[in-house]
Amino acid sequence: MNRRNFLRAACASAFACHAVSSRAFAQATSTAASIPDPDWLRKKLESIRLNHHLPALAASIVVDGKIVAASAVGFRKWRSPEKATRDDAFHLGSVAKPITATMIAKLVEQGVIRWETTLATMFPELVGTMNPAYKGVTVAQLCSHSSGMPYQPRTPESVTDSRGSTVQQRRYEYVKAALADPPEAPPGTKMIYGGGPVIVVSALERMTKKPYEELMRELIFKPLGMTTAGFGAQATPGKVDGTWDHELKGDKPVVIAPNRAWKVEARAPVGRNVHCSVIDLARFCAVHLKPGFLSPESFATLHSPVRPVDYGPGWALSRVNWAKGTILWHSGSMGKNHALAHVVPDEQFATCVLTNIDGPGVHEACDEVNLFLVAKLREGAFRAARAASKK
Numbered sequence: 602m603n604r605r606n607f608l609r610a611a612c613a614s615a616f617a618c619h620a621v622s623s624r625a626f627a628q629a630t631s632t633a634a635s636i637p638d639p640d641w642l643r644k645k646l647e648s649i650r651l652n653h654h655l656p657a658l659a660a661s662i663v664v665d666g667k668i669v670a671a672s673a674v675g676f677r678k679w680r681s682p683e684k685a686t687r688d689d690a691f692h693l694g695s696v697a698k699p700i701t702a703t704m705i706a707k708l709v710e711q712g713v714i715r716w717e718t719t720l721a722t723m724f725p726e727l728v729g730t731m732n733p734a735y736k737g738v739t740v741a742q743l744c745s746h747s748s749g750m751p752y753q754p755r756t757p758e759s760v761t762d763s764r765g766s767t768v769q770q771r772r773y774e775y776v777k778a779a780l781a782d783p784p785e786a787p788p789g790t791k792m793i794y795g796g797g798p799v800i801v802v803s804a805l806e807r808m809t810k811k812p813y814e815e816l817m818r819e820l821i822f823k824p825l826g827m828t829t830a831g832f833g834a835q836a837t838p839g840k841v842d843g844t845w846d847h848e849l850k851g852d853k854p855v856v857i858a859p860n861r862a863w864k865v866e867a868r869a870p871v872g873r874n875v876h877c878s879v880i881d882l883a884r885f886c887a888v889h890l891k892p893g894f895l896s897p898e899s900f901a902t903l904h905s906p907v908r909p910v911d912y913g914p915g916w917a918l919s920r921v922n923w924a925k926g927t928i929l930w931h932s933g934s935m936g937k938n939h940a941l942a943h944v945v946p947d948e949q950f951a952t953c954v955l956t957n958i959d960g961p962g963v964h965e966a967c968d969e970v971n972l973f974l975v976a977k978l979r980e981g982a983f984r985a986a987r988a989a990s991k992k
Contacts, residue, residue, distance in 0.1 A: 633687070633688055636661075636668045636669075636670070636671050636880060637670050638670070638671060638672050638687065641977075641982075642670055642974075642977075645970075645973055646659075646660055646674045646970065647675070649966050649969055649970060650675050650956075650966075652966070653962050653963065653965075653966035654849060654852045654854060654958075655675060655849075655956050655957075655958050655963070655966060656675055656676050656678065656685075656844075656845075656847050656956075656957050656958055657673060657674065657675035657677060657685035657689070657691075657844055657956060657957050658673070658674055658685075658954075658955075658956045658966070658970070659671075659674075659687055659689070659878070659954070659955045659956070660672060660673075660879060660952070660953065660954045660955075660970045660974065661687075661879045661880055661882070661883040661952070662883070662951070662974045662977075662978070663886055663950060663951040664949065664978065664986055665890075665950075665986075666887050666891065666949070668883045668884070668887070669986040671879055671883065673685045673686055673687040673689060673879065677689065677836065677841050677843060677844045677845060677957070678836075678844075678856060679847055679854040679856055683842075685957075687878060687880055688878050688880065689835065689843055689844050689878060690829045690830070690831065690843060690876040690877050690878050690881075691835065691844055691877070691878070691879070691940065691957055692835065692846060692875075692876050692933075692937065692940070693872055693875045693877065693882070693933050693940045693955075694872045694932075694934045694939070694940050695871060695872040695931060695933035695940075696872065696882070696931050696932065696933035696942050697869075697870070697871065697872035697875035697933065698744075698798060698870075698871055698931060699889075699903075699915035699916045699929070699942075700817070700821060700875070700885055700915075701798045701817070701870045701871070701915065702744050702798065702903060702913075702915025702916070703821060703885070703888070703889075703895070703899075703903065703915065704817055704820045705740065705744065705798075705801060705802075705805070705914070706899040706902065706903055706914070707820040707821070707895075707899070708805060708809070708820070709902075710895075710896050710898075710899055713805065713809060714740060714804070714805060714808065715740065716740050716741040716902060717739050717740070717741070718739065718740050719736065719737050719738060719739055720735050720737075720738045720743075720780065720800070721736040721737065723740075723800075723804035724776065724780070724804065727776070727777060727780055730777070730780070731781065732780060732781065732783055732784060734749065734783075734787065734788060735748070735749075735784070737788070738750075738788045738789075740801050741914055742788060742789060742797070742907060743797030743800055743801050744797055744798055744907075744914035745906075745910055745912045745913060745915075746793055746794050746795055746797060746910065746912055747788070747792055747793075747907050747909070747910045748784075748788050748789075748793075748797050749786045749787055749789070749790065749793065750779060750782070750784060750793065750796075750797065751782060751785045752793065752794060752795045752796075753795060753796055754775065754779045754781075754782055755778070755782050756778035758775075758868075760778075761774040761775050761778050762774070768812065768814075768865050768866070768867055768869075769806050769812055769813075771867035772799055772802060772803040772870075773803050773807075774867075775800070775803070775867055775868070776799070776803045779796070779799075780800075789909070790909065791909070791910070792910035792911075792912055796868060796871050798870040798871050798915075799868055799870050801870075802870040813870055817830075817875075821885070822877075825881075825884045825894070826881075826884060827877055827881035827884055827885065828881065829876075829877050829880075829881050830876070830877035830881050831875075831876060831877070832863075832864060832865075832866070832874050832875060833861070833863045833864035833874050833876075834859030834860060834863050834864070835876050835957075836859045837859065838858065838859045838860065838861055843859075845857065845858065845859060845957060846859075846935075846957055846958070847937060847957055847958035847959075848936060848958065848959065848960055849958050849959065849960025849961060849962075849963060850960065854958050857937045872933050872935070873935065878955075879953050879954075879955045882940070882953040882955065883951065883953050886942055886944050886953060889903070889904070889916075889929060889944045889946070890944065890946055890949050890950075890951060891946075891949075902914065903915060903916060904916065904918070904929060913929070916929040916931060916944075917929070917931055924943075924945045924947070924948060925945070925948050926947030926948070927946075927947070928944065928945050929943070929944040929945075929946070930942060930943045930944070932967075934959045934964075935959075936959050937957075937958070937959055938955075938956065938957055938958065938959055939954075939955075939958065939959045939963045939964060939967055940953075940954070940955050940967075941954045941955075941964070941967040941968065941970075941971060942954075943971055950975075952971045954967040954970045954971055
């Protein structure tokens with residue numbers, strides 16, 4: 602099915618399931634206390650955590666729009682007694698990209714911007730200095746890594762940050778540097794992972810006169826009840842009142858102390874400092890199972906590849922042997938954490954895995970958790986919850 606027919610089919614079917622999706626949205630935003638924390642999940646997480654030398658490990662699963670299980674095991678800080686909880690926030694890394702793209706989609710719905718809006722339109726004052734190849738690059742291409750731009754600007758981050766006194770100004774300096782560089786490939790011809798969302802966000806900050814952080818709270822975190830979501834370190838410096846990050850060296854976790862400087866990051870839109878709990882990440886993933894929170898048009902656009910790449914605005918799109926249809930997924934890490942999210946619209950489930958460490962074998966540990974949750978789903982562990990959600 603081509604992109605146009607996919608969009609039409611998705612839009613047509615979405616209206617028929619509006620009542621169901623509205624109920625699913627309400628279930629996804631239910632209180633954390635009502636979400637099961639099964640012993641079988643805690644035992645499996647603890648086994649994987651110990652085998653891979655992880656300080657903490659958290660997981661959740663959504664079925665038919667309802668969070669049917671969520672657990673966390675281990676410790677907020679290596680060799681400290683404070684236990685991690687499923688309400689603790691973990692660093693998301695690039696899993697923040699689909700969240701940023703969803704925020705952009707909400708502004709598209711409001712008519713603030715369009716997926717087809719070009720860089721020349723977003724930054725008319727830079728047309729004279731931007732590389733000519735970028736003038737026609739669209740929002741959709743920037744959010745799907747198909748703009749042709751290199752991974753990051755040639756100008757060092759320390760230099761672009763030094764040119765701005767506010768985080769919005771620093772993002773704009775990033776834009777100016779990125780648009781002045783030559784493309785790595787002709788726009789729209791291949792995927793080159795990079796910071797395109799930072800550029801779109803910079804334009805939106807000027808259009809809305811609101812910083813990215815405020816837009817995320819207003820359009821995503823607050824409506825979805827993501828009370829643990831925020832920016833910066835998950836814990837107060839000097840206190841173990843939240844998860845600390847770690848780096849795995851050999852089989853030894855090395856503690857990375859929280860830093861107040863992480864609160865303000867120009868590259869936040871691509872995941873530099875966004876965090877939330879495994880339950881709140883599940884709340885976000887739930888809205889990508891059916892339209893409701895998102896309009897049918899936004900739902901279809903976010904879940905469709907921006908050809909020629911297999912990447913939509915925000916989500917990586919793949920086919921795997923453990924799920925039906927096209928799955929949406931993303932992993933994320935800043936070298937001190939690991940996050941992994943999968944959404945399977947064709948089967949109406951999603952899984953989330955978070956840990957406060959990164960290093961050799963950590964992604965494999967998170968993937969082991971994902972496959973375990975899928976296996977439990979296949980075994981019928983959530984049959985009662987699935988039946989209840991359809992009543």
